[in-house]
Amino acid sequence: xxxxxxxxxxxxxxxxxxxxxxxxxxxxxxxxxxxxxxxxxxxxxxxxxxxxxxxxxxxxxxxxxxxxxxxxxxxxxxxxxxxxxxxxxxxxxxxxxxxxxxxxxxxxxxxxxxxxxxxxxxxxxxxxxxxxxxxxxxxxxxxxxxxxxxxxxxxxxxxxxxxxxxxxxxxxxxxxxxxxxxxxxxxxxxxxxxxxxxxxxxxxxxxxxxxxxxxxxxx
Numbered sequence: 001x002x003x004x005x006x007x008x009x010x011x012x013x014x015x016x017x018x019x020x021x022x023x024x025x026x027x028x029x030x031x032x033x034x035x036x037x038x039x040x041x042x043x044x045x046x047x048x049x050x051x052x053x054x055x056x057x058x059x060x061x062x063x064x065x066x067x068x069x070x071x072x073x074x075x076x077x078x079x080x081x082x083x084x085x086x087x088x089x090x091x092x093x094x095x096x097x098x099x100x101x102x103x104x105x106x107x108x109x110x111x112x113x114x115x116x117x118x119x120x121x122x123x124x125x126x127x128x129x130x131x132x133x134x135x136x137x138x139x140x141x142x143x144x145x146x147x148x149x150x151x152x153x154x155x156x157x158x159x160x161x162x163x164x165x166x167x168x169x170x171x172x173x174x175x176x177x178x179x180x181x182x183x184x185x186x187x188x189x190x191x192x193x194x195x196x197x198x199x200x201x202x203x204x205x206x207x208x209x210x211x212x213x214x215x216x217x218x219x
Contacts (some may be wrong), residue, residue, distance in 0.1 A: 002166075004161065004166055004167050005168055006168065007171070008152060010054075011170060012056050014148075023046065024049070027049050027063075032054075034070050036211070048061075051157075062085065064081070064086070064098050065095070068097040071104065072109065074108060075107070085097075086116045089154070096115070115159075119161075120185055121186065122187055129155060129207055129209055130154065132208075132209075134153075141204070147173070148173075158180075163181075164180035178194065178196070178197060188207065189209070190208050191205075192206060200219065201218060201219050204216035
């Protein structure tokens with residue numbers, strides 16, 4: 001099963017420091033100045049950075065948002081998408097990359113950035129599932145979420161991934177984190193989530209638009 005990373009740790013501090021912090025800043029700097037060769041070189045070495053944002057940055061721009069803003073060449077946008085850039089991920093203002101491109105009047109970039117969805121969940125269903133997922137996370141590790149000012153997972157990108165993909169949200173201090181994947185789509189969409197800790201074992205959740213339920217526990 002393919003695994004993708006949700007970057008919830010975005011604030012410099014005890015859990016994001018040193019080389020990891022500098023790498024994220026260097027990557028964000030390269031994208032902001034449209035150094036696309038530099039961006040791709042860093043992604044060759046650190047592919048999971050493709051949807052990361054600047055630590056401490058208020059805009060929550062990913063490289064795709066920067067590409068949309070700067071009207072990057074179509075081949076750059078295609079390469080970022082091919083490397084896993086999410087076209088549905090929102091910035092701090094709630095804009096997807098395509099929305100940024102539309103707002104800037106970049107028609108060529110707009111065409112490249114239109115999301116292509118692999119799964120379909122009704123528009124009103126996904127936010128409810130996300131709300132229940134966030135409640136599960138806070139029920140498990142609210143103190144750690146608040147201590148590290150974590151950005152909780154947003155579920156739009158799950159619709160871009162095929163059903164053999166799961167996402168991982170690492171929580172500093174939990175000695176693990178949360179795995180989640182879409183089990184069913186449509187109006188009866190179900191999210192399978194695992195709260196996994198090397199110290200406290202695992203809890204398995206099933207989450208729908210109606211709520212969440214613990215369906216198992218394990219080591």
